[in-house]
Amino acid sequence: MTQQVLSHKQTKETTAVLKENTESSTPLAARNRWLILATVTLGTFMATLDGSIANVALPTISSELNKPIHVVQWVLTAYLLTICATLPILGKISDMIGRSRMYNWGMFIFMLGSALCGLSHSLGFLIASRIIQAVGASCLMSNSQAIVAGIFAKGDRGKAMGIVGTAVSLGALTGPGIGGILVGSLGWPSIFWINVPIGILGFIAAWFLLPKDSVKGKHEPFDYGGSALFILGTVALLYILSTGQDWGWTSPAVLLGLIGACAVLAGFYYWEHKTPYPMLDFSLYKIRAFAIGNTTSLLSFTALFCMTVMMPFYLQNVLLFSPAKTGYTMMIYPLAMAVVAPLSGWLSDKIGPNLLTTAGLLINAAGFALLTTLTAQESAWTVALHLSLFGLGSGLFQSPNNSSVMGAVPMAKLGTAGGLNALVRNIGMIMGISLSVSLFSFRLGQTGGSLDITNAAADKLLVISALHVVFWMGMAFCLLALLVSVRRIGKPDQDRMGG
Structure with a gap:
């Protein structure tokens, strides 16, 4: 009985806070809501981008800092791991001190961490700087969807959430392409310095545009x-x-x-x-669409990061592409997704997300199967065509899946759902990085190759064999996600936003 009273009290408090936030949205914020959306989307894009932009720079960093790849991978892992560990906590703190304030602090910390990364001359300092950068990114990620939900009327909220979700996906997927171009032209520190001028503009815009926080009354005790x-x-x-x-x-x-x-x-x-x-509301996982969508998102990002981490090594160490050429080749993936995702989102409003998400996962699985046919002598166009399949599959999957997940959640729990969605996505990225690098190193060692990929480029057949094993694992994750996703087919769409 006591637990029921507490639960009822907590629900009433949450509803009151949501009503207060909605009513406190100023006319100025309402007029500038699309500018606010652009500002928040920029910060979210930057934070997500830096989860994958260093992928293509790993061989260069490994060579210049004279460190093996299984150690250098911590440049990626430390960033994503810190985000996973802090996302729900910073989201909770934001409810206590204000989301706009936390977002602004996040942008400043992110810029500081980026500058420190660019100044790094040792792997230890670089990893420490990435942790600082990740704390700022976590502040941005944990508040972006809640800020957008608070300033948009109910009729436009789904459209705005779709734009933020697309920015998140594109940020994660364009990283290797943009990183390759920057590394090839300006060196690996440039992938971090680029955040500073953009971050300054984003910080100034957020300072003047974001609605002022109205934190009133007694807050829940921190867990x-x-x-x-x-x-x-x-x-x-x-x-x-x-x-x-x-x-x-x-x-x-x-x-x-x-x-x-x-x-x-x-x-x-x-x-x-x-x-x-x-701190976390596990009751959301009782909602079928939310649970299935989060599970398939976890498995999908795990699979995709098996590809995004390994492909730069294939292109640079086997095909001997320059970092810039590697970046241009990998850009076909996010470009294809950028074309397909809006169409997929529009189509999901007409026919629902079920068939589209399942078809997207099936196409990604086929893409991994085709990657296992790549040899030591392929043209950039051939590889790009293979990668375009992932753009098609991810475009079909991501937008409808995000719409299904966020649309199934009651309005009062939209911010919590957004945080959990971001947490699941980042855990999938870390799992993809860790499992792909571990399996690649294990397979290369089994066949007598060097665990240091910078010294294994001469023996291309061993490297390709190890890469193919990783791609088969990526395909297995896609098929596992497919088995989960098909449970949505034939069921009533649960993608209506609660009141």
Whole structure:
């Protein structure tokens, strides 16, 4: 009975806060809502972009800093892991001190971290700077959807959310292409320096355009226990996944680490169900469309990052493309998605998301199968045509899936849902990076090749063999996501926004 009273009280407080936020939207904010959307979308795009822009720079960083690839991958992993560990916590803090304020601080921290990355001359300093950059990115990601939802009328909210979702997907997918062009033209520090002038413009725009925060009344107590358990469990689990290849997957350290991390996360889950003011609202996963959409998103991003991490090594170390040529070749993927995604979003409004999401995953699986046919002598156009399939598949999948996920959630929980959606996406990215690099290194070692890919380019057949194994794993993740996604077919669409 006590728990029911607390739950009812919490629901009333959430509804009151949502009503207050809606009513506090000023006429100026309403008039500038499309400018605000553009500003928030820019920050979200930058934060997501930096999760993948360093992919194509890894061989160059590995060579210039004289570090093996399984160590250099922490330039990517540290960024994504920090975001995963801080997203729900910073989202909760934002509810306490104001979303616009937290967003502005996030833009400043992101710019500072980017500048420090550009100044880095050692791998340790670079990784530390990426962690600072990631804290800023987490502030941006955890507030973007909530800010947009607060300033848009109900009739335009879905359209605005679709634009933010497309920016997130394009940010994650254009990173390797943009990174390759910058690395080839200006060197690897340029992929971080480019954020500074753009970030300054975004910070100024956000400072003047974002609605002023109206934080009133007594707030829920902060869930320190749940936050600590979440950070400990998430960091431990993802760290073990990232270093399992170095220690040996069957070693006592890895096995005990996995058991310990899972035990902590299980404790976190139990804690969140017992505390009256949880950090994460697991009740959202009782909504069928939300649960299926999040699961397929996790598996899809895991698969896609198996490709985005490994393709630069294939293009540069096997086909001997320059970083710039690698970037131009990989740009076909996000360009194809940019064309297909809006059409897919429009079509999903007509026929629903079910068939489109399933078809997209099937096309991505076919794309991975075709990647296993690539040889040591391919033209840029041939590779680009292969990658265009992923643009088609991702375009068909991402927009309808995001619409389905966010549309199934009650309006009062839209911000929480957006944070969970971002968390799942970033966990998928980390899993894709960790599993692809580990499997690639393991397979290369099995065949007698060097674990340092910078020294393995001469033996192209061994490298291609290892890459093909990773691509088969990517295909397996796509098919697993497909099995989950088909559960939506034949069911009534649950993509109506709650009131």
